[in-house]
Amino acid sequence: MILASRDHVFVIDDEEDTLNLVRLVLERKRFRVTTARTWNEIIDCARANYVADEPFNVIVLDLMMPERSGFDVLLALQTMIFPLPPVIVLSAITDFRKQIKAKELGATRYLTKPTTPEKLVQIIKEVLLEAEI
Secondary structure: OOOOOOOEEEEEOOOHHHHHHHHHHHHHOOOEEEEEOOHHHHHHHHHHHHHHOOOOOEEEEOOOOOOOOHHHHHHHHHHHOOOOOOEEEEEOOOOHHHHHHHHHOOOOEEEEOOOOHHHHHHHHHHHHHHHHO
16 A cells, blocks of 8 residues: 655654654554654754655654754754744653743643653644644
8 A cells, every 4th residue: 555645753862762662653653754863863854854845744852862952953943944843842851941941942742751652643643733724
């Protein structure tokens, strides 16, 4: 069975195990998935996405990144990807002030780790529906 089009999710996390798990979960739900672990990979994926004209429909972003914080990544993505799709922060940080900061910087949702695959997929589907309205 060939799908004509699938929602494209850009997952950014420095933990390879997390990326592999999220990719597996999302691909089983028929999402196209692009992943990045480092600042250079993020830049390369954003550029390739622009050149290929295959927009991301949603971004899943970790806040605790080694080279730049997730907040810095979020701000940079706003200048690299236009229009910026909904951003779901997926982070182990539970500090309410960080959640507010993420929202102020443009994140659509904030989901704390650990979470279930079902919850992540549910949130992605919700933000995709909200983006269509």
